[in-house]
Amino acid sequence: MSVLSSLYPWVKALHIVSVIAWMAGLLYLPRLFVYHADARIASDASETFKLMERRLLRGIMNPAMIATYLFGILLATTPGVVDWAMGWIYIKLAAVAALTLVHHRLALWRKEFAADANRRPARFYRIVNEIPTLLLLLIVAMVVVKPF
Numbered sequence: 001m002s003v004l005s006s007l008y009p010w011v012k013a014l015h016i017v018s019v020i021a022w023m024a025g026l027l028y029l030p031r032l033f034v035y036h037a038d039a040r041i042a043s044d045a046s047e048t049f050k051l052m053e054r055r056l057l058r059g060i061m062n063p064a065m066i067a068t069y070l071f072g073i074l075l076a077t078t079p080g081v082v083d084w085a086m087g088w089i090y091i092k093l094a095a096v097a098a099l100t101l102v103h104h105r106l107a108l109w110r111k112e113f114a115a116d117a118n119r120r121p122a123r124f125y126r127i128v129n130e131i132p133t134l135l136l137l138l139i140v141a142m143v144v145v146k147p148f
């Protein structure tokens, strides 16, 4: 049995913990943007949101995304875990790519907020907030149900 095979349940546990931390940020950062979009520029609230957004992205979301990828790739390369002839893994990987795109968009918008240069209304971020939820539903359905 390979080292990866014997570590499989531990790697999976760490993968799930990383996913939870990443998702927490992907759901909370656009929520902060919803409130930040309505805060007056240079107000105490606006400056506090900037700090919260920077810490959330740098302290939680970036490391959690890297850890999710790292443990996910280890799982995918563990012998016998993924049957590459099945379709679910490709849908999952496409949804992960979409989540990564959302992450990078959010990082871009955070920079705009930090420069007091946001031009989008709160409603826009409310809608963006739904995207990670839908992708999460799709990913969990694929990895747990493996329907095809």
Ligand code: HEM
Pocket: 012, 015, 016, 019, 023, 068, 069, 070, 071, 072, 073, 075, 076, 077, 081, 082, 096, 099, 136, 139, 140, 143, 144
């Ligand atoms: C590079 C990115 C990723 C790769 C390569 C990857 C790959 C994998 C693999 C190979 C497994 C094991 C499946 C099994 O045991 O049958 C797994 C489990 C899992 N993955 Fe990922 N994953 C990635 C990202 C994500 C993301 C972004 C999420 C959620 C948002 C996620 C959620 C899960 C969950 C919940 C499980 C546990 C399923 C179970 O209990 O069998 N993964 N992942």
